[in-house]
Amino acid sequence: MILCIAQVLPPELLADVTRHLTDARFVDGARTAGWHARLVKRNEQLSPSDAAYADVIRRVNAAIEEHPLFQVAARPKAVRPVMISRYTAGMEYGTHVDDAMMGGVRTDISFTLFLSDPDSYDGGDLVMEGTGGEQSYKLDPGSMILYPSGALHRVDPVTRGARVAAVGWAQSLVRDAAKREILFDLDTARRAIFQSHGKTAEFDLISKSTANLLRHWAEA
Structure with missing residues (x-):
């Protein structure tokens, strides 16, 4: 099941997170990719050493985990701390599947919480690949998409501006x-x-x- 959830982050929290990220320190995102995904991952991630890191991650995770629709759709048993990713012009994340285990958590459900206004950048669509074809997603800031962690997907190249998003994974009480x-x-x-x-x-x-x-x- 693929599910889009609007306004996971309330406007005031979205504005505060965005403000913190404006001057935050980002590092090479390939550092956290698996050995195969590293070959196609070209983006940046919020550095754990950045002063805003702990507060941003905590507040974004709390908003996601407390959202009633996320609770009903994911039935979460464990939720990994989100990663804040940034794609600027020329960056992309080629076709890959998420690792089955991350930090001792089985990844049943992946999610992407969009933080950038879609009009502020070109490209950067999240594309789900399946037997029925491809489906692209580019949501409003504060909105989130849930999708199976075992599905092939990619982030198309950004050609203008910057695409910033929080990505994360959950283990569900219901594996299937x-x-x-x-x-x-x-x-x-x-x-x-x-x-x-x-x-x-x-x-x-x-x-x-x-x-x-x-x-x-x-x-x-």
Whole structure:
């Protein structure tokens, strides 16, 4: 399942993070890539030695993890600290798949939280590659896309301006992506029923099924 979530960062937090990153120190992003991805990764990442690093990472991670739609879609068991990436003219990240394990966390779900206004740069689309073709994404600042960590994807070359984004990975309580999607659909349906009709018998039955499926599928 690929899911776009709008306004994960509220405007005031987005503005503050953007301001901190304006003069922040960035380093070669290939340092954190796997041996194969390093061959196609040409970008920069916020340096851990930068004065703003700890505060920016903490606040962005908190906003992501606390977002209700992220919780329902990802069912996170563990979330890796985000990396702040920057692509300037000529930079790109060629076709790759994310590492299966990062810091002891199994990567089930990857996410990209866009921080730059899409009108401020050209190129830099996140492209998901699949048997059905390619799909490009270039979201508004503060918005985020979730996608399977096992999918091939790339970031197209930036030809003007700078593309800044936070990227991260989560291990889900529900390993299987198809099962996560079933739970997401059921939860979406029950919330819609509750919003329209309140706590009905239908709402209770869907809630029961959602909870019991999670009991069957969740990994403690």
